[in-house]
Amino acid sequence: MARKTASSFFCSKCGYESARWFGRCPACSEWNSAAESPPAGGAGAARPARGRWVAGAGAAATPRALADIDTGEVARSPSGIGEVDRVLGGGIVPGSLVLVGGDPGIGKSTLTLQMAFALAARGTPVLMVAGEESDRQVRLRASRLGPVPAGLDILCETDLDAALAVASERPPGVVVVDSIQTMSRADVEGAPGAVSQVRECGLALLRFAKSSGTTVFLVGHVTKDGAVAGPRVLEHMVDAVLYLEGERYQHYRVLRAAKNRFGSTNELGVFEMTDAGLREIANPSLAFLSESARREPGSAVVASLEGSRPLLVEVQSLVSTSFYATPQRVTTGFDPRRLAVLLAVLERRVGLRLGRHDVFVTVTGGIRLDEPGSDLGVAMAAASSFRGRPVLDGTLLVGEVSLSGEIRRVSRIDARVREAAQVGFKRAGVPAAQADEARGAGLEIVPLATLRDAIEQLLGERVAAPPAEREAAQSPARAAGEPPRRTPEPARGPRAPR
Ligand code: TYD
Numbered sequence: 001m002a003r004k005t006a007s008s009f010f011c012s013k014c015g016y017e018s019a020r021w022f023g024r025c026p027a028c029s030e031w032n033s034a035a036e037s038p039p040a041g042g043a044g045a046a047r048p049a050r051g052r053w054v055a056g057a058g059a060a061a062t063p064r065a066l067a068d069i070d071t072g073e074v075a076r077s078p079s080g081i082g083e084v085d086r087v088l089g090g091g092i093v094p095g096s097l098v099l100v101g102g103d104p105g106i107g108k109s110t111l112t113l114q115m116a117f118a119l120a121a122r123g124t125p126v127l128m129v130a131g132e133e134s135d136r137q138v139r140l141r142a143s144r145l146g147p148v149p150a151g152l153d154i155l156c157e158t159d160l161d162a163a164l165a166v167a168s169e170r171p172p173g174v175v176v177v178d179s180i181q182t183m184s185r186a187d188v189e190g191a192p193g194a195v196s197q198v199r200e201c202g203l204a205l206l207r208f209a210k211s212s213g214t215t216v217f218l219v220g221h222v223t224k225d226g227a228v229a230g231p232r233v234l235e236h237m238v239d240a241v242l243y244l245e246g247e248r249y250q251h252y253r254v255l256r257a258a259k260n261r262f263g264s265t266n267e268l269g270v271f272e273m274t275d276a277g278l279r280e281i282a283n284p285s286l287a288f289l290s291e292s293a294r295r296e297p298g299s300a301v302v303a304s305l306e307g308s309r310p311l312l313v314e315v316q317s318l319v320s321t322s323f324y325a326t327p328q329r330v331t332t333g334f335d336p337r338r339l340a341v342l343l344a345v346l347e348r349r350v351g352l353r354l355g356r357h358d359v360f361v362t363v364t365g366g367i368r369l370d371e372p373g374s375d376l377g378v379a380m381a382a383a384s385s386f387r388g389r390p391v392l393d394g395t396l397l398v399g400e401v402s403l404s405g406e407i408r409r410v411s412r413i414d415a416r417v418r419e420a421a422q423v424g425f426k427r428a429g430v431p432a433a434q435a436d437e438a439r440g441a442g443l444e445i446v447p448l449a450t451l452r453d454a455i456e457q458l459l460g461e462r463v464a465a466p467p468a469e470r471e472a473a474q475s476p477a478r479a480a481g482e483p484p485r486r487t488p489e490p491a492r493g494p495r496a497p498r
């Protein structure tokens with residue numbers, strides 16, 4: 001592995017390497033992120049080989065014909081948790097290094113411990129290297145998960161070399177390191193968690209995994225912007241990066257792959273948090289739909305395509321008169337900039353005067369919608385709240401909204417509509433161009449050419465006239481009862497929402 005040697009600084013945010021100190025990272029533009037790497041310099045070839053687990057790494061240095069390599073070598077073995085296997089692309093690949101990232105407290109330790117349980121129960125020896133918790137703490141956590149299987153060892157150690165020495169003496173099938181931020185190597189500068197330590201520990205684990213054929217799961221804490229030193233640096237070297245996500249106070253957790261050398265990154269595993277650990281959710285679509293809310297104005301159901309599986313998710317929106325000079329646009333689980341675009345389209349192409357309203361959008365279940373097929377649903381949820389009319393009961397909304405207000409095609413419309421049919425939906429509003437494709441599932445199909453069509457055809461009777469509606473019904477220029485301090489809106493054109 002030829003690596004650049006002698007780089008002595010790198011960015012603690014993105015891992016950019018440089019021989020010189022820099023005030024602002026040339027790669028990610030972060031200020032003051034330069035961190036000094038260990039004095040020994042080169043992270044790979046330049047370092048003298050040390051210890052048993054390193055020695056093995058040199059053995060495979062002769063090239064082989066790619067065609068001769070037996071793909072049977074990468075036979076996967078199930079992890080024992082179906083949703084984890086799905087996200088990994090079909091199971092654990094021996095000798096792979098997998099990073100399990102996520103916010104603190106999201107459930108990474110619980111998930112990896114459950115996986116260790118399942119693996120050990122199936123006869124794969126597992127070594128848990130606990131750097132954060134004592135063995136008693138881990139045992140306490142384990143006792144909540146059920147009977148502890150044999151073949152699951154725990155080592156409370158923060159010195160990585162010591163841990164690897166133990167692991168290479170009797171290589172288990174799987175090693176779990178919880179967490180990489182607590183591990184350190186004596187000959188590397190910096191406290192545990194410093195970029196230099198995280199990087200060197202990651203590389204040592206990589207060499208161990210590749211040379212011993214042991215699968216290593218690395219737990220790493222990340223903050224929302226990835227600011228904590230480490231995981232970003234690790235992302236480059238590991239085979240797969242799985243992120244465990246969810247809203248802290250909601251009980252669903254979603255496991256998704258941000259990188260996967262052995263499979264697709266689109267797959268998604270869905271879990272529910274319980275007292276006895278994470279429980280796999282067999283039918284996430286049902287779980288994410290709240291029955292009662294569907295008749296309310298401001299609610300819409302979208303089918304977001306997550307890997308091979310469409311997921312029905314409810315979007316809720318609340319539009320109310322703003323009492324601020326700059327209306328608020330607050331979202332949970334949806335990109336606020338995308339919302340701003342959709343609101344501008346609603347304003348300019350449909351004529352909904354949303355410019356002086358606060359708009360809140362929430363995706364239920366702690367799911368994040370980042371796929372264009374959910375545009376229509378989000379726009380309709382906002383329009384529905386604004387107008388005070390619910391979306392027709394039992395309607396699925398699928399489509400991308402263009403800047404001109406047209407409903408664009410989405411991928412795999414048939415799969416999305418079929419999923420809705422399975423959980424009892426009656427009709428689906430789909431891009432007009434895909435109406436024929438969508439018909440197979442037995443739902444009533446409403447072909448939609450534009451967002452205006454969707455609002456005309458799919459918003460039901462008015463429920464009550466909320467302030468937003470009364471105001472919209474009046475002259476659009478100026479609504480009654482508004483605080484006079486507000487500056488008048490420009491005659492044409494939407495205000496730029498944030
Ligand atoms: P933990 O696995 O320790 O999170 P992390 O390792 O990511 O910091 O979980 C945080 C807390 O939540 C812990 O007190 C256990 C609790 N928890 C449950 O009770 N049930 C669950 O299903 C999960 C995932 C966690």
Ligand code: MG
Binds near residue numbers: 108132
């Ligand atoms: Mg933990």
